[in-house]
Amino acid sequence: MKLVSAPFLLGLAAAALTVLLIWKYLGAPAVIVDAPAGKVHCVSYTPYRGSETPFNPDYKADPARIDEDLALLSNVTDCVRTYSVDQRLDQVVPIAEKHGLQVLLGIWIGRNDATNRMQIAQAVKLANAHKKTIKAIIVGNEVLLRGEQLPDDLVGYLKEVKAATGLPVTYADVTDFWVKAPPELAQAVDFVTIHILPYWENDPTSAQEGVNYLRRVLEEVGPMFPGKDIFIGETGFPSAGRERAEAVPSVISQARYLRDLAAYAQATGLDYNLIEAFDQPWKRALEGTAGGHWGVFTTDRQAKFPWTGPVSNHPRWQLEGYASFVLAFLILFVVARAGGQPDSLGGLAAGIGAGVAGSALLLQAEHSWIVWRSGLEAIAELVVFAQSLGIVIFVLPELVRGRRCLAPLPVGQTLAWLRSPNRATLGMPLYLGLVHLLAVFSALVVSLGLSFDARYRDFPLAAFGLASISLGLLALNRGDHKRRPEDRPEEAVLAALFIATGCTIAFNEGPQNVNAMVWVLLNFLFALPWLGILVGAVRNTFFKRAATAEA
Structure with missing residues (x-):
């Protein structure tokens, strides 16, 4: 051309x-309900940026950066929730006081009693020095969920902190573990703090239905704790990550849920804390892409969306x-x-x-x-991106040739060349075969992960959509699906793997997960050019066994 x-x-x-x-x-911008005027009730705050992580024992929070963060947060809230007092995170309290913010002071409770004692001692000292700033003390976060203490141990910690400070105390956990806990735990707190995260629930809920889900949980759980107020200690929605059933992370989804929540809270008097102030990259190692994208602000401290008016992804x-x-x-x-x-x-x-x-x-x-x-x-x-560039450089030009296009070198021959490179084989069929092999191998690795360990894995549709369609068209143009199975056993095996993983993903995710269904389609597109080879291989195997049995 x-x-x-x-x-x-x-x-x-x-x-x-x-x-x-x-x-x-x-x-395209989405028109969603505006948040009511005023500030959000409270937001979870941790200062980690970039590669910083709470799991680094040498990490020490920078007071100048905390001051910068809390100055920004004071424009959108009057309260921050913390989770620990080590790593110099105790500095959050006096700096918050400077900016007129109240603090839900978190004490991290884990397996080690000595470490817990150090946390409690430091938190008690801090609370007694800043009683007007500290709204309440949260003694332990999801400890029962992690299985790191028994309810009786938590009751002891709660009573100790209450006696030492005189401030309101509570414990925070997901609804299921509050419901299963003995009544003594609820009796030891001044109010019950529960976490409701529609995205992470066992039955994931969309952002559109998120507040309705939260309301139903409150209506069910509230009567179980007579005389105790319910505080939503964590709620929110991620702005990026894998789709879970009908829960689709996006900026629009996050804005919709948080705005709906703010309106619902104003109408009902519900008190809540948002998870969280800033995106936390370290959480991606634990919870995948979604884990690092719950912040109202990005890691570079930019607001993700406005609280009024249209919102765009x-x-x-x-x-x-x-x-x-x-x-x-x-x-x-x-x-x-x-x-x-x-x-x-x-x-x-x-x-x-x-x-x-x-x-x-x-x-x-x-x-x-x-x-x-x-x-x-x-x-x-980078490897997957190189694969996409290979599709652009080698495959797309061949598609333009139509019926005159060259065929990729068969998988078996491509593997043989990789084992023993030969300059005489260099040429377009080899280049196409290498790109094809890389795309197929990468896609299968992703599909196997999504089949057996899917919770925190994304569906990389953009990365493999171009490859599956382009390579499928190229192979079909050359009639690869008509090849004899005895000449292409590798293709038969690969086609079977793509079909098997596709069916597994479809069964695990369900039809309501649109991204999963598109990925399943891409699996079948990768297998499509080799279906004839697979069918021939199965037929040959069946007839060979039948003939052997008859003999």
Whole structure:
């Protein structure tokens, strides 16, 4: 395809229109209920940034950064909740006092009684010095959930802190463990603190239904604790991460749930604390992408959404669209230089494909940026991105050739070349085979993880959608599905694995998880060119066994 030709110019126009439509859709603002005027009741605060983590025994909080954070938070709330008093986190209390904030002071209770005693002693000293600033003391967070203490031990800690400070005390845990706890625990607290997180519940709930779910839980749990007020110690919704049933993390979802919650709390007098002030990257190692994206503010202290007016998942969609169009132009340039000579209809198809591919590459890069949690994962993301570039450089130009396209080297021959590289084999079939093998291997690794350990794993649709469709079309164009199974045993095995993992994911996730169903479709697209080979292999095996049995 010549750079100055009708097919190329038509493709360029088609790419521009495709990119515009994609990003206009992705960036469309949602009109949701405005939050009532005023500040949110309270927000969880921890100062960790970047690679900082509470699991680093040498970490010490910087008072200047705490001061900076609390100055910002004082604009949106009058209260912060903490979880510990070590690592210099006790400094939060006097700095909060300076900014006119009250503190729900957290004492971290774990397995080690000596460490617990140190936490309690430091918290008691702090509380007695700042009684007007400390709203209440939370003695332990989800200790029963983690199985690190017995309820009787917590009762002892609560009574000790209450006697030493005279301040209100409480214990925080998810609803199930409060319900199962002996009545002595509720009797030892001044109010019951429960965590309600619609996204993480065993039956995940969408942001649209989140507040209704919270209301139902309160109606069920409230009567179980007569004479005790219920405080929502943690609630919120992540702005990024894997879809869980109908719970889809996004900026719009987070804004919708938090605004609905603020309106509901104002109407009912409910007291609550949001999880959390700032995104915490360290949580991604424990809870996947979603774990690091519960903050009202990003890690660089930027508000994620306004509390009134429309909200967009991609507020800078015009800029992202321009970047995608540049990528689409480069893709068309690569296709044109490869020498394909499509007609006008082919140029139009190439343009649409380039627009989709350019947008997918940008979405993949954005997703990779927020999901990697370690150096090893960063390398894995770079490998997958290299695979996508391989699709653009080698596969898309071949698709433009239509029936004249070259076929990827079979998997068996590609593996043989990797074991014993031979310069004589260098050429487009080998390059296509290597890209195909990398894409298939990467996709299978993801699918196996999603089949057996899915809770914290994302569905990387942008990273593999382009590969599955492009490679499938290329193989079908060459008639690979008609190959004899005895010549392609590796493809039969891979097709079987894709089908098996796809069925497992569909069964585990259910049809309500749209992202999961799309990933299952991608699995089947990877297997599609080899279905004939798989069927032939199964038929041959069956007939061979039948013939052996008859003999």
